[in-house]
Amino acid sequence: MRTPPPRLLLAASAAAAGLAVLALVPLSASGLVDPLQATQLALSAVTLAIAAALIANVRRTDGKALRIDARTKRQEAALAQTGSDLRRIATTLDDLAGRLDDAGRDRVRHVLAALGEDRMELTAQSGRLAGLDEAVTRLNDATRETTTGLADLRRAHDRLATATGVQDLADRLTDLAGTVRDTRSAVTGTARQTYTQLEALVDLRALLQPRAPLPPLRGWAASPDVLRLLVGRIATARPKTILECGSGASTIWLAYAAQRFGGGHVIALEHDERFAQSTRDLILAHNLQDVAEVRHAPLTTWTDRGGETFPWYDVRAVQDLPEVGLVFVDGPPGATGPEARYPAVPLLLPHCASDAWIVLDDADRPAEREIAERWLAEYPELAATSHKAEKGAIILRRTHG
Ligand SMILES: C[S@@+](CC[C@H](N)C(=O)[O-])C[C@H]1O[C@@H](n2cnc3c(N)ncnc32)[C@H](O)[C@@H]1O
Structure with missing residues (x-):
């Protein structure tokens, strides 16, 4: 069975005491109850009401204490859970730190290796640059010789142009190219026409059989x-x-x-x-x-x-x-x-x-x-x-x- 709430109990006790006192006053005044006994009874009712109030107060305090206790337990459990989470995070962080250390060491090793390779490559490149330098020098010499040769050639060409009429030759070549074009087109036309006539002749011969x-x-x-x-x-x-x-x-x-x-x-x-x-x-x-x-x-x-x-x-x-x-x-x-x-x-x-x-x-x-x-x-x-x-x-x- 559910216990009535403390406030209700307190109100009920106070009401009962009040009613008892109110009932005793007319009873005592009419001489039906001895005033001393009525006073004792009224005091008892008030005492009972006070006791009920005290009990109700104790029960309320008790309920509060229980709720606080439950909340404290929940907070303790939550704290325990948080502590456990924090420990797990700390372990993970330790693990991560360890792995980062390893990765860092690997990276450093790689960088060092790459630096070593770069150094070797640089050495090789500088060797090649030296070779290239020689080649550029040779190229410069060759360019100088070619320039001289071209100048000689130009002088020779100028002499030839005046001496043998190269321009004249070029003009004739242009004319010749035109003739070749015309001839090619004429040959194509002739070939087509020859085929057409042959086709007609074959037709005539087949049809009329001379x-x-x-x-x-x-x-x-x-x-x-x-x-x-x-x-x-x-x-x-x-x-x-x-x-x-x-x-x-x-x-x-x-x-x-x-x-x-x-x-x-x-x-x-x-x-x-x-x-x-x-x-x-x-x-x-x-x-x-x-x-x-x-x-x-x-x-x-x-x-x-x-x-x-x-x-x-x-x-x-x-x-x-x-x-x-x-x-x-x-x-x-x-x-x-x-x-x-x-x-x-x-x-x-x-x-x-x-x-x-x-x-x-x-x-x-x-x-x-x-x-x-x-x-x-x-x-x-x-x-x-x-x-x-x-x-x-x-x-x-x-x-x-
Ligand atoms: C265009 S030809 C046509 C002949 C005919 N219709 C033919 O298709 O065989 C016209 C004329 O040329 C002359 N002729 C024909 N054969 C010839 C030849 N082999 N050489 C020169 N003239 C010719 C003839 O006088 C003839 O009437």
Whole structure:
């Protein structure tokens, strides 16, 4: 059971004593209790209250003393713990000090060793410096000699420049370098062009398989790339009549194409009797006489509507032409007169089919470009397409009319 707190005990005792005294006063006054006994009883109650107060006071002091004692014990324990911690820290510090001592000794040993090595290195360096010093002296001597040599050389160069024209030589070398550059670019272009033409020739040979030897292409003759364009047109449009201005190797290739695709007929105009004959010989050699013919048509003067005159194939050679599906303008040669090929369109367009192609070779030449421009200006129904070929080619077609 819990003991009541001392203050409560004291208050209860005082209250009980007070009540006892208060009860005894009326009892004694009424004569129910003897005043002496009442006085004794009151004194006893007060004595009891005082005793209770004393006991309560003792108990309070006792409680305080116990609490102080407990606190003292806790502080003692804490102190003991702190003492133990301090001892442990002291031991750790001792240990650390010992280790620091060891580390310090090691460091000193290392520093001493390093100092020793440095001293040896310094000795070696000073030896090398001595060697370097000698080398610098030798270098200085050599530099002096070289300077003298260069001065001699410069004097010799000046003498040479005046004596043999070194400047002249340098200029010629610069020119030569330019020529080499141009030559290299030309060689590269030629190699590329050769490959393109070879490729076209291989194509033509594979497709048409000529039965006898053929004269070379390019140069005076048409190039393989423009022949491939013409053969391609024959293969797709299958024209019944193919007209060529200027005979030669091209006549044979066109005849093979006409024979292979659709059975068209090739008519080649040739102003020079010798070349007319040699082309006829070729036609026979390739057994193409049923497919191709050469019409010898010497150059005569043709006058246009404006009165301008041109030497061109004798027009009688083209008067009986059936509807022409493909015209190859590769003659007369430019040497026969300015705008030698101009009459081709005014004279041949009336004989052409509505879907005919007129192919002008050598279109990279300024004269041929001018002819094409004149055709386009005078015949608005024509449209032109440039074809990338070794000598340039222009394809003209009717767009209307
Ligand atoms: C540009 S050539 C074209 C010949 C033909 N279209 C060809 O591709 O083989 C035009 C004219 O040159 C002439 N010709 C042909 N072969 C020749 C040659 N080897 N040397 C000089 N002129 C030639 C002919 O009169 C021919 O009509």
